[in-house]
Structures are given as structure tokens and as C-alpha cells.
Amino acid sequence: MLSKNKIKYIRSLELKKNRKEEHAFLAEGNKLVNDLINHFSCQLLVATKEWLQSHPHLQAAEIIEVTHEELSRASLLKTPQEVLAVFEQPHYEFDANVTDQSLCLALDDVQDPGNLGTIIRIADWFGIEHIFCSSGTADVYNPKTIQATMGAIARVKLHYCNLPDFLKSASQKNTPIFGTFLDGENIYTQELPANGIIIMGNEGNGISKQIAEMVTHRILIPNYPQGCETSESLNVAVATAIVCAEFRRRTAWSSSF
Amino acid sequence: MLSKNKIKYIRSLELKKNRKEEHAFLAEGNKLVNDLINHFSCQLLVATKEWLQSHPHLQAAEIIEVTHEELSRASLLKTPQEVLAVFEQPHYEFDANVTDQSLCLALDDVQDPGNLGTIIRIADWFGIEHIFCSSGTADVYNPKTIQATMGAIARVKLHYCNLPDFLKSASQKNTPIFGTFLDGENIYTQELPANGIIIMGNEGNGISKQIAEMVTHRILIPNYPQGCETSESLNVAVATAIVCAEFRRRTAWSSSF
Numbered sequence: 001m002l003s004k005n006k007i008k009y010i011r012s013l014e015l016k017k018n019r020k021e022e023h024a025f026l027a028e029g030n031k032l033v034n035d036l037i038n039h040f041s042c043q044l045l046v047a048t049k050e051w052l053q054s055h056p057h058l059q060a061a062e063i064i065e066v067t068h069e070e071l072s073r074a075s076l077l078k079t080p081q082e083v084l085a086v087f088e089q090p091h092y093e094f095d096a097n098v099t100d101q102s103l104c105l106a107l108d109d110v111q112d113p114g115n116l117g118t119i120i121r122i123a124d125w126f127g128i129e130h131i132f133c134s135s136g137t138a139d140v141y142n143p144k145t146i147q148a149t150m151g152a153i154a155r156v157k158l159h160y161c162n163l164p165d166f167l168k169s170a171s172q173k174n175t176p177i178f179g180t181f182l183d184g185e186n187i188y189t190q191e192l193p194a195n196g197i198i199i200m201g202n203e204g205n206g207i208s209k210q211i212a213e214m215v216t217h218r219i220l221i222p223n224y225p226q227g228c229e230t231s232e233s234l235n236v237a238v239a240t241a242i243v244c245a246e247f248r249r250r251t252a253w254s255s256s257f
Numbered sequence: 258m259l260s261k262n263k264i265k266y267i268r269s270l271e272l273k274k275n276r277k278e279e280h281a282f283l284a285e286g287n288k289l290v291n292d293l294i295n296h297f298s299c300q301l302l303v304a305t306k307e308w309l310q311s312h313p314h315l316q317a318a319e320i321i322e323v324t325h326e327e328l329s330r331a332s333l334l335k336t337p338q339e340v341l342a343v344f345e346q347p348h349y350e351f352d353a354n355v356t357d358q359s360l361c362l363a364l365d366d367v368q369d370p371g372n373l374g375t376i377i378r379i380a381d382w383f384g385i386e387h388i389f390c391s392s393g394t395a396d397v398y399n400p401k402t403i404q405a406t407m408g409a410i411a412r413v414k415l416h417y418c419n420l421p422d423f424l425k426s427a428s429q430k431n432t433p434i435f436g437t438f439l440d441g442e443n444i445y446t447q448e449l450p451a452n453g454i455i456i457m458g459n460e461g462n463g464i465s466k467q468i469a470e471m472v473t474h475r476i477l478i479p480n481y482p483q484g485c486e487t488s489e490s491l492n493v494a495v496a497t498a499i500v501c502a503e504f505r506r507r508t509a510w511s512s513s514f
Contacts, residue, residue, distance in 0.1 A: 118492055121491065122491065122495060125487055125491055126481045127480070127481040127482050127487070150488055150490075151488065152487075155486065186510070188514065189510065189514075221382075221502065222509070223382045223384070224505040224509060230381050230382055230384070230412070231381045235378065237495060238495060242498050245478065245499045246502070248479075248481040250514060251481070252481060252482075253443070253446065254514050256445045256446045257449075257507060257511055
């Protein structure tokens, strides 16, 4: 039985203000909850009888059995699933040397929660563990972002920070900083290292002027055939995917073709 | 002044049934309307006075000047723009030899209108002019798809067809048919031609069994580092982007790195 207060609490997590106050976030659906429950502390698990019976060994501070109808009143999804869970927001420390030792992403005001979630899923696929976000970037704990990560949020760590300051200290250590620009150099003719920072910009405006000044390698995903009339740009998640795939190809497979 | 009937007509184009009956589709916003108006026959253009004044030479069967408030009653967008337009659906013939002469995409029941639009934008970027769609694929004229193409729909042609029959006739001509599978061969160690068909599958189920049997080259986008725990798959638009980028890199830039 799900009380009105619990329903109100769960639904309140749609708003960043409430998520921040409660240090909590919401995840819905069998696959996502299963992926996250071993990585984050679960405050509240709400599920149907059938689901709970088939998942007998779950760790959660509170477990509430509900009917489908009750669950759909708490759900933020168009098509409510058989389970939802409220998790505690983790707190990650990070070693400033991580950008020297591995490949990281930095997001300069990526606005769309779905794009952010897709980027996290891409980072996970390509073994990128840390994403540094400007304070204007969409909130990782937005339910739309969490759903779009498809569970990748269990493995990828986001750090909201003063991005110009972060990049300044990285550039002082000679960390390579890559950014995509429509007047950048063809990515396929540039050397790409196994460490450093790849910056992706805002959906409408790209990388901001202040951040652009800190980029040491301006790159471009060339269209094909070059010089033809085409779309003016690629979606930010799509561009992230192509860039990350090419960095990893160079490290692992560049000898092939 | 926008009549109630016109508002009803415009809004009715949210549904495929109505779009099909009317052979029409809706596009909203300054950039999109500007991109499409020279490529498709415009039945109806609805815009504010300011917009019309700054676009004096437009060809449309009917032009209606409206206030912002009137326009927002006809709009399907959360944030209505200053212009919307109803275009006639084009009818494309295609030469069956196109798959021998160029690189094409085939979509096997891609469901999400936003994914479809993003895939069209990717195709445009990589010079892929023809996309062959199973009849279960989302409708290209869904307003969400049209908006997500960001204008690329002016250059990329979609053909809804019996996909198994289409692929069967392609395979009889020895056209290479590529499909992505989690147990496919690493794309970076395969030869990739400048022509042929790349099949992308449904968001949840991938490529269907019937279609999979016609694939001549099963490929995989390898994750990094290989063998690590990671997301189980990539979003279909993201996978399309990485595959198309790699095909084009081979043709244009493989000598670089």
C-alpha cells in the first residue's frame, strides 16, 4: 500500500530542487533498477508482488508492495513498469590526475536530459569513467537522464564543477584538451592520445567562447562527400559517439585499416 | 486570422492516419521551414507579421498572418515558434541499382520518431541519400521525426517497402548487406566498401530473425576496453552514427591513421 505522501515524495523527485534537498533520485523499470541496486544505496523500492517474488534478495531501506494501479500513480513514465526505486545520490571524489591517466569527457552546458543520458551510455561503452560538467549542464539525476543511461550511470561518474577552472588546471599540466568545431581539423588526420579531455558543447551554441580558448586541439568530424550541402551539425550525443569511437579505435585498432 | 478549422487541420497532422489522408506533414520553426520550403510544395504557411516581413519571397499555396497567441494554439511544440508550415508529402521513385552504386541504410522497425529523425540527420551528414524502411518503422512524417531531422529530410529520401523482399533482390545482385550484432565481427578489422546496405534494427529487439538471415556481413562496434562490464548496447542512432562514420572514413581517410 502506497501512501499519498509516498506518492507525492516519489513524484517530487522530478524536480532538481527536491532531488538536491533529499540527496535522492528515481529510477524505473526492471532492467534499470536491477542495474543500479548493487551500485547505489536504495532508500525505497516500490514494486508489484510478482516482481518482488522474483527478486527475493534485494537490499533496500524500505520495500513497499503495490498493485500496478498504485505504481502507475507514483510513476513519471508514460508506460509505468512493474518496479521503481529511489536511490541515494552518491558523492564522488576525484583525483585531479585522472585526465593524465585516462580519457575523460567534459560537457559545456549540454542542456537536454536525454542527450546527457545518451552521452553517459556512450561513455560507459567506451570505457570513459569520468565526465566533468559545467554547472549549466543538465542534472544527471533528472529522471529522463537516468532512464536514458540504461544503467550506465552505475559505472560512469559525473563531476559538476567550475569547468573553466578545471580546464585551466588541466592545461597547466599539459593535458591535451580536444573540442569539436565546424572549423576544426579533420579528426582522421590528427593524432589522438589515450588520455586527455574531450569537450562537448551546448546543443544550440556549441562550446562557449571562454571554454574554447582552453582547447588545445580543435577537431572536426568531416561530412561526406566534403563540401556538399548537408546538415549544419550533428546532434551532440551523436558527435560524442563518433569522437569517442575514433579515439578508442586509434588506441586499440588503428593497425587494422 | 487562423480559423478554428485551420487550427484543427494543422493539429490533426500529429496522427499518421490524417497525414496519409491529406498527403501532408507539418514542420515548425524558422530554420526548419526555411530549409524545407525550397524542397517541398508548401500548402499552408502560418507565421507572425514580423516573420513574414523578413521572408517576403516565399512560395506557398496559402499564407496566413497570425499573432503569437494564435500560432501557439495550432502548434504541437512545447515552445511554439514564429512560423509553421504544412508541406505536401513527396513521392520518390528509386532505382533498384542505387545500392550497388552508393551506400544506403535500411531500418528494420526503428520505433522511436526521435531516433528516426536523428538517423536521417546522420545519413545527410554522411552523404547517404536513400533509407529503406520496413513497414513497421516509425513514420518519417511524424512531426517529432521532422523536427529531429533539423532539415535533413530535404535531402534524404525514405522508402517504405517490404524490407525482406527488397533485401532478397539486393542479395541476388551480390550487394553487400551489413548488420550490427553483439556477436558480430569487429568493424575495425573488416573491409568496408563504398556501396551496399547497412541495416539498423529495432530499439529493443535489434535486427529481426528474418532480416538477419539476409545479412552477408555481421559487424560489431567493439566496446573499450574489450571484455569489461559495460552497457549492453548503444542507442540505435548512436550506433548508426559510428558505423556510417567508419564506412566513410575508410573511403575518404583510411590512409591517415
